[in-house]
Amino acid sequence: MNTEILGVIAQIVLMVVLAYPIGKYISKVFKGEKVWSDFMTPIEKIMYKLGGVDPTEEMNWKQFLKALLVINLFWFFWGMILLVSQGVLPLNPDGNLGQSVHQAFNTCISFLVNCNLQHYSGESGLSYLTQLFVIMLFQFITAATGMAAMAGIMKALAAKTTKTIGNFWYFLVRSCTRVLLPICLVIGFILIIEGTPMGFDGKMEVTTIEGQTQYVSQGPTAAIVPIKQLGTNGGGYFGVNSSHPLENPTYLTNMIECWAILILPMAMVFAFGFYLKRKKLAYSIFGVMLFAYLAGVWINVSQETGGNPRIDAMGIAQDNGAMEGKEVRLGSAATALWSVTTTVTSNGSVNGMHDSTMPLSGMIEMLNMQINTWFGGVGVGWMNYFTFIIIAVFISGLMVGRTPEFLGKKIEAREMKIATIVALLHPFVILVGTSLAAYLYVHAPSFVENEGGWLNNPGFHGLSEMLYEFTSCAANNGSGFEGLGDNTWFWNYSCGIVLILSRYLPIVGQVAIAGLLANKKYVPESAGTLKTDTVTFGVMTFAVIFIVAALSFFPVQALSTIAEHFSL
Template sequence: MDFVQISLVLVLVILLAIPMGKYMARAFALEETKLDRIFGGVEKGIYKSSGITPSPMSWKQYAKALLLSNLVMFGICYLIVRLQGVLPGNPSNIPGMDPLLSFNTISSFLTNTNLQHYSGESGLSYLSQMAVIMYLMFTTPATGLALCIAFFRGLTGQKNIGNFYVDLVRSHTRILIPLSILVGLFLVGQGVPQTLSPTAEVTTLEGTEQQIARGPVAALESIKHIGTNGGGFFGVNSAHPYENPTPLSNVIEILSMFLIPASLPLVFGHMTRSRKQGWILFSTMGLMFLAFLSLAYFSEMSGNPALEKIGLSQAAGSMEGKEVRFGMAQSALFTAVTTAATTGTVNNMHDTLTPLGGIVPLGEMMLNCVFGGDGVGTINILMYAILAVFLAGLMVGRTPEFLGRKIEGKEMKLIAITILVHPIIILGPSAIALATEMGASAISNPGFHGISQVVYEFTSSAANNGSGFEGLGDNTPFWNVSTGIVMLLGRYLSMIAMIAVAGSLLAKTPVPETLGTFKTDNSTFLVILLSTVLIVGALTFFPVLALGPIAEWLTIR
């Protein structure tokens, strides 16, 4: 029965991704399409009122517009959470947020990470939840989508790289807002609250007073998953019955967070006018995802030997930290999807996963290209594709080409920097945290699991995922500042590098295909690409995995 559940959800993902990929390719087309008749009037009104001139940009102009707009958003949102105690929309009288926690929170949501060092229902007012959290939950995935499409245009030789503001607006009007309304209404139907009324005060059956937090939950939940954001309205995220009340709502949330990441490789296929190209990328990521999902399911189903030794039955698997209403199949699938799509939402406690089960979210975030979030994951797998073409060209003594454009030193330097930055901003801060009292004092589990907690926190920050091994006491100055910096570096360094690669390739004269051209739309390239990702990932991260979850698994057996 578990396999039937999982298979049905994954089949639905593919069936939805195919038309969605085609739709998104049209939504971002540089030429006029039928969609312009539907959305064009609203979009032109936005351009006019905002002073936007929808003319093509160079890659430098595109990057500058992206960075400046994000900087302004940071400043406005930081002020709101700091001053929420004196601002309206605060019926529960929640005070303003601490300065360093505010820095971490805004950095987190600005980078599409949604790492939460605060508890949503008690840390933010309704105004902050809507004007900051939900606002950034729309604008940050829209930023990722815009960059991804611009990157596609550069690689596929379109007329130009596009206009950042046009792509940002289209991401909202044509994709994120319509989908969010649809999913939000469905969640309300499943029992998710959507209200501006203050915290409810009720009398329990025992006669005691209890406060029940509520608010505009459904609106946040819909964009939280569609935008691969992950930040919860409540502290326990999608394990809370007000965020995720039924098995059906659980499936809808899985489909929501997987839809756009699964569609983007197919969008790339449409833009290259070679659907095979898109399916090769999809299949590469799909094979890695299935391997991780299998490890998660079978590891959790085998139970936890440490719990079995103290007399707790493991007949139903390791149910510690999991919701009974979801069961093992939907818990394992949710865990694999939320870190594959770098969403970060959780319906079970990742800190209580078995050691081998804990490798799954860690491994997916370390590779950071197993579908990935809205835009960024597909950019990363294409980065590895260019690297694979370059290595294959070196082996046969031929100048490497990708989609008719030569891959030369400039592009490879930028890609090498991007590949190296990811492990550096994970392993470097992890070493500092483990070696200093400021970082180590937050660890709740001594030994190998404590190492996993620290590495998970920085891996989640660098991959802009946001989930955590929540046994870590992370709301301290050290963790707020260090993870905030890692989130910003993980987001913007790779963005700048990849848009520069796109601009460089777009400026090159296409090279005609010959008999010696290396094909990138067949099974041979799939194997090379998959091998490149896994070899680079193993060389950079296997040692730290051996010190954490693997060592923990060996000790409890």
């Protein structure tokens, strides 16, 4: 076994082993139990006082959602103002200009919804001020928003019968101060030691070995990269993200950053088990997610380390695998692992170009986002799985003649309608968006040409590029097949609309389901209760998820990634 494969195994083991204790800690944080980070209490009290909120006030699910949506609307206007005017604001030593309105709209929405889709190049598209007070700020807030939403759902499901689901502000602040900030500080120190820059100087002038002058961007990179990874955000400080040697300088930083992507989504599954005192159910959910993740890792690692058959046909050795679009210091296996890790979550960061991966690897990357339930974003990944649990409980109950119940609450028509709408919204926005883009490309060439053209790779791969863009938006991922020219009026606005719909409608639906279930009378488990913490039910849930995804996306995958694979 070569060292690259050992590195892949080591990273996965590190994720799984540490997810359990971190999940237990997160559960205690949201329950308000005594933890080592209680020294943050005075700072939190100041934040509550400045915000004019009472963290002890219980909210019903409608009040909870109102607080969530209002704070996100406020930060949208905050971001728009700073992004369009950054050219005249301080902390801009490189003189970067303000963004256009449509680009600022896309950037603002993208980072607010935890997607971090970037239709700009980080080092030239933003100033240090907006990198810190828009990008980094939003990366903390949006990750904490997802965690707070999941905490509200856990509180609702843990109670036998209740009209309230906790306090949004309490969960939001604690997510930042007790979970995200401490781990980010540790990761940040490691990055600085390994060579990631942390300062406010302008571009560094260096002389290359050819004697030419080159300007290298610097800035507060080490402050932004940790929360980019840990909060499943993914927006790179540099345009090429974590394939940049300053953003990800060594194999150690690569391992730490890849670990940071998945550790909290994994831990949140265990946090659910500890919070509800149903660890067996958490193990079942974790097992399904881990199986799907490992299957994707196996396919992508084998595809990328196996090399490109067209290069083989030319008689050229590929000892290191398919290295197009990858960094030599990291290798093909590390890029393959990252490509799966970043797409089973809503992270979207890259340490190599997904546009250059093998077609079946691209299929797995897109399929992970199209399914959008294998770990997912911080908090919202489990919430997406929760939607399919509701559907699986209802279907299973009908199949075996038992009352559909989950955690002692009957699943009825209202919950099923909401869950179905949430489940079908995801493929709807992806396929409609891709269809519109493909139609315009074929039937409105003058419109596409006026926007500079979209595709560098027409044919099967061109369809993949457009499909990937809308898939990434809908999954709040943010990565892309970068052969697509996406900084245009059409892509900025169409992607922005998909981002809004795909972030807030599912959260509204999932919190509403939890609120409706919490308000119902608790029904003690009996011999007729459908068990949801068994391997059988886990397989059933996996089947429901896979069938919905297969029926929705197989036709377009067959016309894009699968067709490209067979054309090699």
